Amino acid sequence: MTRKTVRIAMNGVTGRMGYRQHLVRSILALREQGGLDLGDGTVLWPEPVLLGRREHALREIAERHGLDRVSTDVDAVLADPSVDIYFDAQVTSAREEALTKAIAAGKHVYTEKPTATGLDGALALARLAHDKGVKHGVVQDKIFLPGLRKLKRLVDGGFFGRILSVRGEFGYWVFEGDWQPAQRPSWNYRAEDGGGIVLDMFPHWDYVLHELFGRVTSVQALAATHIPQRWDENGKPYDATADDAAYGVFELEGGAVAQINSSWAVRVHRDELVEFQVDGTEGSAVAGLRGCRVQHRGATPKPVWNPDVPATEVFRDQWQEVPDNAEFDNGFKAQWELFLKHVYADAPYHWDLLAGARGVQLAELGLKSSAEGRRIDVPEISL
CATH class of the missing domain: 3.40.50.720 (NAD(P)-binding Rossmann-like Domain)
Known part of the structure; x- marks a missing residue:
């Protein structure tokens, strides 16, 4: 050697x-x-x-x-x-x-x-x-995470049939910094320093959607600053000028629709800090950082809406865990x-600088969509 x-x-x-x-x-x-x-x-x-x-x-x-x-x-x-x-x-x-x-x-x-x-x-x-x-x-x-690698395995194997929708939930409560230290640096909340959850997370959502389901063809987003004042690393208060939450709807090539919520002002009631649910004509899956659960068409229960009686089904128990079938490194x-x-x-x-530019494009158009209150097409870019 x-x-x-x-x-x-x-x-x-x-x-x-x-x-x-x-x-x-x-x-x-x-x-x-x-x-x-x-x-x-x-x-x-x-x-x-x-x-x-x-x-x-x-x-x-x-x-x-x-x-x-x-x-x-x-x-x-x-x-x-x-x-x-x-x-x-x-x-x-x-x-x-x-x-x-x-x-x-x-x-x-x-x-x-x-x-x-x-x-x-x-x-x-x-x-x-x-x-x-x-x-x-x-x-x-994120496409190298075990949960999303399992999800891609399902996509590549045709498990879903025709994919109809993708729903993503990401986020957690980032403390303001006054009575508990914040888990993220203060520049994340100042637009003048390049902060904001749209610029931080929409590049992630671009490559996740592109790699697993298809290119994003349009975006409609609402960005918000839910916590207007935070405290920096020295305990000094400052105005949060960047968005700390974003609610996006993305149309994908092929017709599927993705909805992804991103927030640093949400308390977690999920199994993991990020989860994606994919629904298709033949089956559905829910993937997080490591785990992935599925429900096939042939094993889908038939729930009936009746608000007058307590729910008797444990819906999470009706899903099957996807095995690792491989060793996943960091x-x-x-x-x-x-x-x-x-x-x-x-x-x-x-996964080059052009792919990186595509993520920046989605963030830029997401902020524009939020500012103008409209859906915006996402054109293809090239060198």
Whole structure:
């Protein structure tokens, strides 16, 4: 076996997602398993270069995990020829500029979403990467979750017949920050800093719907700011200028209709923080992060509406659990492996910056739909 060292500049690892899912559970997990075997006698050995604005926080993470390269100088790291890949998990407002620099420097780029705060910027990134000939990928983690992988297995196997509708519920109560600390950073609730649940979650819903059921052809959305005042990390009150809830209806290619509610101001009465129900002519399914339950047409009960008597059926017991039938790795790690194989073994990969731009487009049109109170068509985009 030949070991090939791959240096990855990782910007934003002091944040929750960048640290836990991308550094610890993906890149460091690859190191713990001995690297990534490309299948041709080569093993990739990832060497993270930790980037950020707070050197003391970067050094604390590096010491915790036995790493030796940290920097607060993005330009210097991008000028280093030994760095192969630039990864971005910064705040949304800083991402477009950093990705532009990385692509211009000839680095392969892998990034969280949204890739930019507007469609023009997202498309410019995709076109620049295409023109520079670098490999590029966008994190689309939810399609790698066990529950949604089971759901896709059902779709691919024709379980549903003709799919009629998709209903999604996502969200949880994010504390305001006054009497309990908030679970999300304060910039998420300031539009001027790139915050808002539409910009955060509609890119997710775009790729979930596109990958499993078909391209989104129209959107009708209502965005709301239910909690107008919150408290930041220093305990200071601030005005929430970004939306914290969104209620969307999406028409899909092929005729199915999706309804997805997204909220940081909802208390959970579900099995998981996100659930999707899919109904088709031949069967239905409910999928969460890990589990997936089904009810086939031939096993569908015949309930009768009668508000005068108590319900005697336990409806949840009438569904069947879908077996794993496979071993599911961490979704973020699984996509990192595919991207690294794409870069170093030219394996196929289609979750690129153009796919990321499509998610930004849906968010942009969703906000426009909410502001104008109308349904808006979603045109196809291309380079």
